[in-house]
Amino acid sequence: MEEQKTTINRQRSALSAINTDLANLLTGINSLNDVTGVFSSLSISSSDASILTAAVDSGAAADRHTVTVNNLATTSSYYTGESSSGSATLSPGSFELQIGTDPAVAISINDTNNTLDKLASSINGLDAGVTASVVADSSGARLALISSTTGAAGNLTISNNTTGLEFTKAVDGVNASLTVDGVPVSSASNTVRGVISGVTLTLDAGNPDSTVTVSVSADTSKALSAINSFVEAYNTLITDINSQFAYSADASSAGVLSGDVALQIVQQTILKDSAYGIPGNDGYVNLASIGIAMSDDGTLTIDSSALSNALNSDFPAVKNLFQSTSTTGFAANFKRDLSTFTSSTSGPLNAESNSLDQELSDLNNQIADFETTLTQKANELTTQYSTVNSTLQGLPVLLKEVNSEIDSLRSA
Numbered sequence: 001m002e003e004q005k006t007t008i009n010r011q012r013s014a015l016s017a018i019n020t021d022l023a024n025l026l027t028g029i030n031s032l033n034d035v036t037g038v039f040s041s042l043s044i045s046s047s048d049a050s051i052l053t054a055a056v057d058s059g060a061a062a063d064r065h066t067v068t069v070n071n072l073a074t075t076s077s078y079y080t081g082e083s084s085s086g087s088a089t090l091s092p093g094s095f096e097l098q099i100g101t102d103p104a105v106a107i108s109i110n111d112t113n114n115t116l117d118k119l120a121s122s123i124n125g126l127d128a129g130v131t132a133s134v135v136a137d138s139s140g141a142r143l144a145l146i147s148s149t150t151g152a153a154g155n156l157t158i159s160n161n162t163t164g165l166e167f168t169k170a171v172d173g174v175n176a177s178l179t180v181d182g183v184p185v186s187s188a189s190n191t192v193r194g195v196i197s198g199v200t201l202t203l204d205a206g207n208p209d210s211t212v213t214v215s216v217s218a219d220t221s222k223a224l225s226a227i228n229s230f231v232e233a234y235n236t237l238i239t240d241i242n243s244q245f246a247y248s249a250d251a252s253s254a255g256v257l258s259g260d261v262a263l264q265i266v267q268q269t270i271l272k273d274s275a276y277g278i279p280g281n282d283g284y285v286n287l288a289s290i291g292i293a294m295s296d297d298g299t300l301t302i303d304s305s306a307l308s309n310a311l312n313s314d315f316p317a318v319k320n321l322f323q324s325t326s327t328t329g330f331a332a333n334f335k336r337d338l339s340t341f342t343s344s345t346s347g348p349l350n351a352e353s354n355s356l357d358q359e360l361s362d363l364n365n366q367i368a369d370f371e372t373t374l375t376q377k378a379n380e381l382t383t384q385y386s387t388v389n390s391t392l393q394g395l396p397v398l399l400k401e402v403n404s405e406i407d408s409l410r411s412a
Contacts, residue, residue, distance in 0.1 A: 021237035028230035033331035041219035060198025071206040076156040076173030081166035082140035086117040093163030099129040151188030220311040262348035
């Protein structure tokens with residue numbers, strides 16, 4: 001019975017490993033079957049990253065766009081003339097600060113904020129749409145005011161100045177100006193969204209004499225990675241199944257599941273599914289047509305050059321091979337069988353594993369019952385031995401008495 005338990009545990013371990021392989025393969029095929037997954041991923045590039053870069057978001061479509069950046073959006077700013085230091089006393093007075101077309105905000109200098117340091121702090125406390133700071137160098141200190149909003153809407157204006165501070169405008173707030181596919185665009189920010197559906201443009205430099213090409217295309221790298229992962233999971237499963245049916249060098253033994261009919265069915269189905277094909281499709285009709293060939297042992301070998309060429313030359317056809325429809329594509333067909341095999345209720349290997357669990361439990365109960373019986377038998381034999389032993393120990397005394405009686409009879 002212990003030998004039977006050892007065999008069952010080896011079978012359970014082998015089934016568990018293969019069930020894990022099936023689950024991993026299902027994960028791989030799900031990635032290829034997901035219509036919003038790797039075959040829908042897009043990549044984007046800019047022909048001149050010094051002028052602009054681009055990022056792709058949801059809703060983008062494969063296409064090429066021409067962009068000319070005339071000028072960047074700027075952030076308006078002012079600075080004052082130099083004071084001896086940030087703590088030097090300022091003359092009282094006031095000035096008005098206006099952001100774009102918003103109402104002007106009056107800034108007063110009095111005993112509470114009559115230094116550049118205190119004035120910057122009080123302006124920041126007003127939440128007036130600017131950031132104030134004191135810039136100090138070897139020449140002295142200056143108050144700097146920078147708009148919190150880029151573009152024309154954040155353009156700063158300072159008026160009605162009676163403080164004695166001399167304000168100089170450093171930068172005008174202007175919108176970014178660009179053309180996208182010939183359409184003029186004005187943007188308050190150098191991050192431009194919505195002009196190209198699903199694409200975000202980040203403007204880095206203005207150059208009206210240079211046209212940048214923004215290319216949105218299928219991200220073949222993600223599809224390639226997913227296909228490689230699928231083949232790796234498939235080969236692991238086939239190799240583990242093959243090991244169960246392979247005989248030892250002297251042909252005296254095979255794997256513990258060598259006679260397992262359910263495993264044979266799984267093997268045959270997986271091999272059949274890997275050879276599945278669809279008609280037409282520009283010649284990309286099965287795995288072999290995209291550079292994935294089956295070896296004699298059933299494992300798959302990838303011709304990386306052929307697969308990359310298929311993805312780059314006719315990506316839609318390769319996608320269609322895996323996802324032609326929700327029921328007839330390579331991935332959907334494979335997924336249907338794998339879902340059955342990995343089901344906790346209808347999966348044949350899971351059912352077999354459950355049966356082995358029950359058989360192991362029954363054996364453990366039988367062993368426990370048998371050991372109980374053996375213990376009871378041992379106790380009975382021990383009792384019998386004690387009785388016999390006691391009897392044997394009394395025989396010398398009895399023999400002495402008998403001999404004494406015999407001697408008495410002889411002498412009489």
